[in-house]
Amino acid sequence: MTATKPSAVRRGCAITTRQLTKSFNGTTVLHPTDLTVPAGEILVLLGPSGCGKTTLLRLLAGLERSDRSDMIRFDGEDVSNVPIEKRNVGMVFQSYALFPNMTVAENVGYGLKVRRVAAAERAAETRRLLALVGLDEYADRRVTAISGGQRQRTALARALAIKPRVLLLDEPLAALDAVLRERLRVEIGLLLREFGITAIYVTHDQAEAMAIGDRIAVMQKGRIAQIDRPQAVYHRPANAFVAEFVGTVNRLEGFVRDGVLAIGGQGVAARLPVGGADRQTTIWFRPEAARPSDTGGAMTARIAASTFFGATQRLVAEVTPGQKLQIDLPSNRSFEVGALVGFDIDPEALIEFTTEA
Ligand SMILES: Nc1ncnc2c1ncn2[C@@H]1O[C@H](COP(=O)(O)OP(=O)(O)OP(=O)(O)O)[C@@H](O)[C@H]1O
Numbered sequence: 140m141t142a143t144k145p146s147a148v149r150r151g152c153a154i155t156t157r158q159l160t161k162s163f164n165g166t167t168v169l170h171p172t173d174l175t176v177p178a179g180e181i182l183v184l185l186g187p188s189g190c191g192k193t194t195l196l197r198l199l200a201g202l203e204r205s206d207r208s209d210m211i212r213f214d215g216e217d218v219s220n221v222p223i224e225k226r227n228v229g230m231v232f233q234s235y236a237l238f239p240n241m242t243v244a245e246n247v248g249y250g251l252k253v254r255r256v257a258a259a260e261r262a263a264e265t266r267r268l269l270a271l272v273g274l275d276e277y278a279d280r281r282v283t284a285i286s287g288g289q290r291q292r293t294a295l296a297r298a299l300a301i302k303p304r305v306l307l308l309d310e311p312l313a314a315l316d317a318v319l320r321e322r323l324r325v326e327i328g329l330l331l332r333e334f335g336i337t338a339i340y341v342t343h344d345q346a347e348a349m350a351i352g353d354r355i356a357v358m359q360k361g362r363i364a365q366i367d368r369p370q371a372v373y374h375r376p377a378n379a380f381v382a383e384f385v386g387t388v389n390r391l392e393g394f395v396r397d398g399v400l401a402i403g404g405q406g407v408a409a410r411l412p413v414g415g416a417d418r419q420t421t422i423w424f425r426p427e428a429a430r431p432s433d434t435g436g437a438m439t440a441r442i443a444a445s446t447f448f449g450a451t452q453r454l455v456a457e458v459t460p461g462q463k464l465q466i467d468l469p470s471n472r473s474f475e476v477g478a479l480v481g482f483d484i485d486p487e488a489l490i491e492f493t494t495e496a
Contacts, residue, residue: 151337152214152304153178154199159210161194161203169194170361178214181331181338182366185348186358187384192341195358196307199339201226213304226305229298233310236294237282243293244269244278250301268296272330288319295327299334306331306338312347324350345385349373357381373425378492382423388490389464391422402459409438409458413489420491426453428488429466436481440464442474456480 158171169191176182184192197203199211201223208219218226237246248265256264269275272292277285282293291311298306311327312320328351331338342348348355349369356366357380365377376382379390391409393402395418400411413422430436440456443463452470457463466482474480 151178151180151306151335154305154337154339155212155215156199156210157212158207159195159198160206161191161198162206168361169198172363174356174363174366176337176339178337179335181328181340181351181353183340183342183348183352183355184358185342185345185352185355185385187343190358191361192343192358193309196309196339196341199305200228200230200307227301227303229301229303229306231291231294231298231306231308231311233313237290237297239281239283242279242281243274243285243289246282246293247296247300249297254301264300265296268300271299271333272296286319287315288323291315291323292326295330299336303336306334306336308338308340310342311340312342312344320344320347327351349385355385357384359384374488376423376490379421379423382490387426387465388423389426389466391424391458391462391464392420393422394419402462411437411484411489412486413491423490423492424484424488426465426467427451428485429468430483430485431468431472432481432483434481436483438464438484439479439481440466442476442478442480444476445474454480 154174154176156172156174158173159169160167160171161169172195184195186192194203198205201218201221205211205219209217211217211219213226238249241249244265247268248261251261251264266275266278269278272295274289274292274296277289282290285293294311312323315323324347340351352369354366355369355372356363357372358364359380365372365381372381372385376385382388391400391402391411393400395413395415398412398414400409400413400420400422402409411422438458440458442454442456444455446453447470450470451467454466454468454474455463456466468482
């Protein structure tokens with residue numbers, strides 16, 4: 140994609156919400172939410188179906204009214220009672236919502252035409268945006284005659300054409316196949332950063348969230364469970380829900396005595412040094428925290444399955460009958476299903492929550 144520097148595009152604005160709340164028919168779907176999004180940030184709203192992501196996005200857009208007013212500010216200005224057409228937000232949806240009877244260029248220039256921007260200026264701006272999203276050669280194609288990925292880039296260019304203060308994206312890649320999704324999430328992230336626009340991006344795909352977001356707000360039942368940089372959300376999840384929703388994670392339950400979590404079974408066992416007082420606890424760790432050990436290791440588990448990933452292999456291993464762990468080990472050693480594997484766990488990567496989610 141061409142890396143043209145946008146010149147006329149205004150930087151995005153800062154967004155703040157204070158105790159933003161939404162109920163439908165007496166059921167609260169967004170609990171009071173305080174959000175501060177600095178200008179130019181890409182914030183991803185991540186969470187399972189029904190957790191309130193779209194509701195929060197629609198409130199910011201002005202497509203829903205909050206339960207109380209004066210809750211949303213753009214650069215300090217209260218926009219709670221400003222209708223959508225005056226909020227100056229751009230929107231990109233999963234279903235491209237393009238006009239099928241128009242060309243790519245006509246779609247991109249549509250918002251400018253509605254705003255009565257002169258034809259020459261409109262054409263120049265449209266060309267610039269099409270170059271930016273790598274569609275200059277498709278300007279005169281009908282949108283019905285381009286691919287899904289090209290349609291999504293057309294939708295992005297169209298949303299950016301009106302120079303929005305905020306760009307809101309709701310599962311923009313959900314309708315695309317896996318390969319295209321993976322490519323476009325990198326491209327969209329680069330484009331949004333290049334624009335310097337403030338963007339709120341809704342997805343339920345954690346890999347997409349980590350690739351695109353400057354920060355991720357993980358939502359759980361109408362609340363933000365954690366808002367932080369992708370690395371922090373992944374490595375230092377705020378609660379068990381976040382740990383399980385973002386990436387693969389293992390849980391080990393047992394008693395800690397003299398600083399060691401010990402669980403045992405028939406030939407398989409864990410004696411994991413975790414420190415701290417004697418307690419019953421759950422310890423969490425990610426598959427890549429496992430380290431192969433030739434001397435036995437703190438953990439011994441029976442291999443139930445293995446999957447080759449190239450550089451690594453993912454083993455499913457039973458540490459006690461019924462307690463399965465997923466661990467990633469280098470793929471240059473082969474492990475037989477049914478055999479025992481010894482490994483350690485990077486102590487830095489152990490996660491323990493004082494309160495359960
Ligand atoms: N207009 C509405 N009337 C009644 N209930 C609604 C309305 N819109 C959303 N809801 C409810 O609010 C809750 C949150 O919905 P929302 O669409 O915000 O979730 P989401 O996280 O975006 O989910 P998904 O990923 O499935 O789109 C859901 O339980 C949904 O059924």
